[in-house]
Amino acid sequence: MNSWMKKLLQVLPEKQILTDLADRYSYSFDASFGEYLPEAVVQVKNNHEVAAVLRVANVYKVPVYPRGSGTCLSGGPLPVKGGIVMDMSQWPEKIEMQPEDLIVKVSPSARTSEINKAAEAYGLMYAPDPSSAHVATIGGNLAENSGGPRGLKYGVTKDYVIGLEVVTPEGKIIKTGGQTIKNVTGYDLTKLMVGCEGTLGVITEATLKLISKPPATQTILVSFSEVRTAGKAISKTLTSGILPAKMEFLDQACIRAVENFQPAGLPIEAEAVIIIELDGHPESLKVEKELIKGIMKQIGAVDIIIPKTVEEAAGIWHARKQVSPAIAKIKPTKVSEDATVPRSRIPDMLDRLNEIKRKYNVEVVVFGHAGDGNLHPNILCDKRDQEEMLRVERAVAELFQAAIDLGGTLSGEHGIGTMKAPFMESELGAAGVDMMKRIKNSWDPNHILNTGKIFSEQGQRLVLRHD
Numbered sequence: 001m002n003s004w005m006k007k008l009l010q011v012l013p014e015k016q017i018l019t020d021l022a023d024r025y026s027y028s029f030d031a032s033f034g035e036y037l038p039e040a041v042v043q044v045k046n047n048h049e050v051a052a053v054l055r056v057a058n059v060y061k062v063p064v065y066p067r068g069s070g071t072c073l074s075g076g077p078l079p080v081k082g083g084i085v086m087d088m089s090q091w092p093e094k095i096e097m098q099p100e101d102l103i104v105k106v107s108p109s110a111r112t113s114e115i116n117k118a119a120e121a122y123g124l125m126y127a128p129d130p131s132s133a134h135v136a137t138i139g140g141n142l143a144e145n146s147g148g149p150r151g152l153k154y155g156v157t158k159d160y161v162i163g164l165e166v167v168t169p170e171g172k173i174i175k176t177g178g179q180t181i182k183n184v185t186g187y188d189l190t191k192l193m194v195g196c197e198g199t200l201g202v203i204t205e206a207t208l209k210l211i212s213k214p215p216a217t218q219t220i221l222v223s224f225s226e227v228r229t230a231g232k233a234i235s236k237t238l239t240s241g242i243l244p245a246k247m248e249f250l251d252q253a254c255i256r257a258v259e260n261f262q263p264a265g266l267p268i269e270a271e272a273v274i275i276i277e278l279d280g281h282p283e284s285l286k287v288e289k290e291l292i293k294g295i296m297k298q299i300g301a302v303d304i305i306i307p308k309t310v311e312e313a314a315g316i317w318h319a320r321k322q323v324s325p326a327i328a329k330i331k332p333t334k335v336s337e338d339a340t341v342p343r344s345r346i347p348d349m350l351d352r353l354n355e356i357k358r359k360y361n362v363e364v365v366v367f368g369h370a371g372d373g374n375l376h377p378n379i380l381c382d383k384r385d386q387e388e389m390l391r392v393e394r395a396v397a398e399l400f401q402a403a404i405d406l407g408g409t410l411s412g413e414h415g416i417g418t419m420k421a422p423f424m425e426s427e428l429g430a431a432g433v434d435m436m437k438r439i440k441n442s443w444d445p446n447h448i449l450n451t452g453k454i455f456s457e458q459g460q461r462l463v464l465r466h467d
């Protein structure tokens with residue numbers, strides 16, 4: 001047994017340290033593309049255990065990879081340099097409501113959908129709603145600054161965090177922010193931690209802001225005979241003075257995949273659909289619904305479906321949630337991207353994706369939170385086919401470039417992880433990346449925390465093939 005493992009046994013109960021191959025193997029994946037075996041897995045259950053493990057790791061310079069539920073799509077929790085996976089999912093779930101302050105205190109292991117459920121019991125809402133909310137942990141959401149369909153109107157995770165407890169890579173427990181809505185004391189380390197992808201600290205508690213739950217919602221399903229027209233309809237709606245809570249886009253391949261997987265009555269002949277959710281006072285929803293119908297007719301929508309019951313509306317949103325599992329059935333490998341562009345450039349991005357699809361002869365399906373410009377082009381392929389994967393690599397690189405050329409970004413919500421690290425400089429420039437590296441160096445001088453993520457190593461490029 002090596003010396004850091006012996007030290008771990010002194011700071012954690014033995015049953016919380018997993019070293020069997022079968023156990024370690026189940027922590028070698030996330031929902032992205034990649035497989036790396038850790039040397040050990042620690043299942044931490046409180047902040048002192050996190051601090052103790054990090055202190056050992058920092059002394060022995062062993063990499064530590066925090067992990068929530070492992071649903072990351074960019075390789076975030078993968079132990080790319082071996083070392084220790086720190087599993088946060090076994091931490092007893094705490095969701096402590098303070099409804100009179102419109103806040104909730106949660107453990108890193110709390111599942112996002114459970115936080116929202118607890119808030120709803122008080123007529124409140126935790127707004128960020130990633131599609132993985134029923135499995136993903138709030139710790140993972142905070143580390144990735146996750147968003148969901150409601151991001152269009154309500155923003156993303158960072159907009160709802162007012163305080164954190166964090167363990168630094170050197171094993172110190174610190175508090176950032178607090179429990180008041182206004183707080184300008186010192187640097188805003190809360191915002192720095194959110195979205196740092198677990199590279200600067202381990203989040204052990206979060207204080208989240210809640211808002212009132214809107215009294216009513218109205219779903220509208222609009223189908224189009226041209227993808228570009230659907231893209232235009234998004235900008236047209238958003239500049240009309242109406243701000244839907246959600247505005248989701250599905251291309252024909254997604255529609256058909258869902259209908260083959262779990263039929264939901266989506267229009268399979270449509271080239272694309274947009275699913276809209278309005279929320280607010282029931283009377284204003286009646287007016288907004290008519291305005292949206294007018295806009296969609298004017299722009300050339302083929303059909304506009306208004307569900308008659310709450311159940312019908314829920315069925316449409318359930319179908320939207322089925323897109324990921326449905327397209328995963330088409331081919332063995334799914335490379336999910338989340339390039340994001342300014343909303344007026346969505347039609348151009350959809351054109352560029354079509355060109356890329358043809359140029360590299362790859363199967364691309366597109367869906368996403370189009371109301372905020374966040375598209376999810378997914379390339380469906382087979383990682384055993386080396387020649388196909390080479391084409392996929394080239395297509396992905398061109399897809400990132402297309403987003404940047406159109407004034408967009410590499411990632412709207414899935415993070416950089418391992419997958420997009422080689423492209424950071426093309427968006428931020430060398431000086432921008434260097435400033436981020438300096439922050440990393442000051443927080444984590446021994447580079448133990450989630451090392452190998454966000455920043456590419458010399459000469460690293462996107463490689464999706466396994467030699």
Ligand SMILES: Cc1cc2nc3c(=O)[nH]c(=O)nc-3n(C[C@H](O)[C@H](O)[C@H](O)COP(=O)(O)OP(=O)(O)OC[C@H]3O[C@@H](n4cnc5c(N)ncnc54)[C@H](O)[C@@H]3O)c2cc1C
Nearest residue numbers: 068069070071072076131137139140141143146147198203
């Ligand atoms: C079907 C599907 C749908 C999805 N839909 C969405 C979506 O709509 N929107 C969206 O934004 N994402 C989505 N995702 C991506 C993913 O669910 C999110 O990134 C989610 O936040 C990850 O949470 P997790 O608990 O699984 O974290 P993990 O995948 O385990 O980890 C994610 C990152 O967080 C770090 N981390 C985890 N816990 C902590 C902690 N306590 N402290 C510090 N760092 C930590 C890890 O090191 C890693 O870098 C989807 C994924 C799938 C598979």
